[in-house]
Structure formats: structure tokens, C-alpha cells
Amino acid sequence: MTTSTPQKVGVLGATGRMGTVTCETIAAAEDLELVAAVGRGPGSLQALVDAGAEVVVEFTHPDVVMANVEFLVSHGISVVVGTSGISADRQREMAGWLDGRPGVAVVVVPNFAIGAVLAMRFAREAARFFAGVEIIELHHAGKVDAPSGAAAATVQGVAEAREAAGCAPIPDATESDPHGARGAVRDGGVHVHSVRLPGLVAHQEVLLGNEGELLTIRHDSMHRSSFMPGVLTAVRAAAGRPGLTVGLEPLLGL
Secondary structure (H helix, E strand, O other), X not given: OOOOOOEEEEEEOOOOHHHHHHHHHHHHOOXXXXXXXXXXXXXXXXXXXXXXXXXXXXXXXXXXXXXXXXXXXXXXXXXXXXXXXXXXXXXXXXXXXXXXOOOOXXXXXXXOOHHHHHHHHHHHHHHOOOOEEEEEEEEOOOOOOOOOHXXXXXXXXXXXXXHHOOOOOOOOOOOOOOOOOOOEEOHHHOEEEEEEOOOOOEEEEEEEEEOOEEEEEEEEEOOHHHHHHHHHHHHHHHOOXXXXXXXXXXXXXX
């Protein structure tokens, strides 16, 4: 009986909240081999190369993620990006780095929780049937960016669905908001409200309103273990999916 060689995986940002759980999960997977678990210090990127990593899971910081991905791609290493702050412009830049590297993949994942992916899809499906949409995202106090990557992806999907359906502008009679109480106004006039509190992990509500009715689509991650099935899905898919992939949806057949 023949067995396949385990895929060699590195974790960048291994000492962080997500990185620690990711290392434990990859080490426990029979078809994966954790060959490097490194932090963000000097030499960490080269350590991934020296270890022979084929795929690296990147959980660092929005300020350094682009340089990290460029370095790894230039060394022929595929990357699963879990760091927030990957805008459409950054995605296009990553796609440019992949030109001429047919065997290298970058998988950008705004949220690794399967339930969150489904909730975002449900929100897109529902958005064209409602007059108004607002998003509340709630995360732990240590999160450095707002709104979250998942919220940004949700807004984009909702706005695109409403535009394609020819929806009227979202009604809002607010004339005075000197303190920003109405939240950030994003694509399609969708308001996003970010909450940061100790005790939270990752939570999101999409509120959709019509005259006389309200639909709430909510997802809650109570522990970072909820993200691990998605991390494993992205890592395993990277080898057979060169180029840029955004989100888990195409990997889940959605």
C-alpha cells in the first residue's frame, strides 16, 4: 500500500492567537507536516524557505502582510492569507506577483469559519429583497483593524447584489451625526458598526429591514478552533489551485 507524502506547511505569525491554534491543528493532521512555526522577527521568512515549506499560512499584521506574501511567492511558496486588510487593490497586486508562476497559489480568506462563509452568502442572497441593510461586527479588543475583513467582504457582496438587482438607495434620513454614531458608510451606502470588547472572539450580524419586518443573519465564533476546518480546507486546496483565490466559497463548491 502506498501513502502520499505529507504536504509541508509553515506558519508565519505562529506565536499569535490564530497562529498558535493553527500550528496545533496542522501538526495533528496526518496529511500535513508542520515544518516551520515562526514569528515575525528578522529571518523568519528565510526560515520558511530553509524548512522547505510548500504552503505557508500567514497570520501576521496588515502592515507587513504584503511584503511577506511577495517574498514567499517570489520563492515559489504558496500562501494562505488569514491576515485582515486585504483590499481589492491588494488582491490585484498579489495577482500581479503570481504572473509567470503557474505552480504558486495565494488564497486570501476574509473569514475561515464555515458558518461565517455561509452567513455572508445568505446575506448576499437576501440583500436584493430588502430596502435597507446594516452590518454590526464584533471582535476581541486585540484586533488591530476595523471594520473586519469579513465585514468588508460582506459589504462588497451585498452592494454588488443590490446593484445587480437595481435596488433603490438605502433610505436614511440622518442629517446630523457629528460623532459618527451611524458607523462607517461603505459600498452601496451600507453602514458598518465595529465593536471591540474583551471576551469577544469574532461575531457578525447583518440586519436587513423592510417596512414591518426585520431579518437578522448572525454568526458567532466562540473559540478560534471554529476557524480550523477552513484553514485546513485552504491549505489542502492551495497545491491544486494555482493563482489567486479569494474566500472559501470556491473551495467549498458554493
